[in-house]
Amino acid sequence: MSFGQGGPDSRWDPWTPHSQQSQQPVAGGGDTPDWVALAEASEARARRRRLLFIGGGALATVAVAAAVAVAVVSANGSGEHAGPTGGPSTADIPSESATAPSFAPTTAPPPLNPKDFVSSAKKDTAPLGAEILFPGTRLIMGETVYRKGPAADTRDCASAAQKTLPAVLTGNGCTRLMRVTYTKDDVAVTVGVAVFDTAAQAAKAKSQADKKSIVSPLTGDGVKSFCTGAVCRSTTNAYGRYAYFTLTGFTTGKDVTTKDTQVFRAGDDLAEFAFRQIRRRGEAQASAAAEAG
Secondary structure (H helix, E strand, O other): OOOOOOOOOOOOOOOOOHHHOOOOOOOOOOOOOOHHHHHHHHHHHHHHHHHHHHHHHHHHHHHHHHHHHHHHHHHOOOOOOOOOOOOOOHHHOOOHHHHOOOOOOOOOOOOOOHHHHHOEOOOOOOOOOHHHHOOOOEEEEOOEEEEEEEEEEEOOHHHHEEEOHHHHHHHOOOOEEEEEEEEEOOEEEEEEEEEOOEHHHHHHHHHHOOOOEEEOOOOEOOEOOOOOOOOOEEEEEEEOOEEEEEEEEEOOOOOOOOOOHHHHHHHHHHHHHHHHHHHHHHHHHHHHHHHHO
16 A cells, blocks of 8 residues: 555645645545635735725825815916915905004194293292292302302392393383392302293393393302492393393402403303293293193
């Protein structure tokens, strides 16, 4: 008794696909299905379906991309190069005039003029006096320090003036004359501020004053006599309802000449300080009126 002799080689090769192996009928069962072959065939069909599914998905992706590209090109016009598509076109952007807020026109009230408050007795109602206009014990103008001397305040304007000034003050309705004297070394300056009811009266007094219109020098409180018989320098000016005068000379009795620059400087400093104080008076009253509404 022999096994497998005299027939074809029926050995199974594990490295050769089953479909390439020699197929021999199984003894006693020629109609029995070849289950291994059927399994391989089913696996091959499944593999083909997977390949078809992958290939179809790729084709669909390409088709969608192509459709998007066509849509982009169509949106930018045919036959022209498409520009950036990241924002709206100029026609889609609202103009500034369409979005800018609008406001109803308003008119700010004009600022109060400080000079108005020192141009009329009706508006110039703040406290007034020689010590108010010329406070403290000294005055610093630039690098120069002046010592404050005596002060005086009178309602009889003519009594504190000399030569042609009494008539000018009286004729224009002067109501008050305040005087203060300052010294620097041997130079003394008396500054006088005459008060009128209106700015027109003060301006007229200024225009009528001449070189002989001088205030009386104020001495005492450590200030020696000056400008009594000696040549002195005088100035005249006006601001609002105030006219202000200076008289400057040497306490040594020496005459003033054009070479005595310290005398001219002292007179100009006190005239400037008087102007500033009168203007500040107007500014303070204008500010208070503005805050009061």
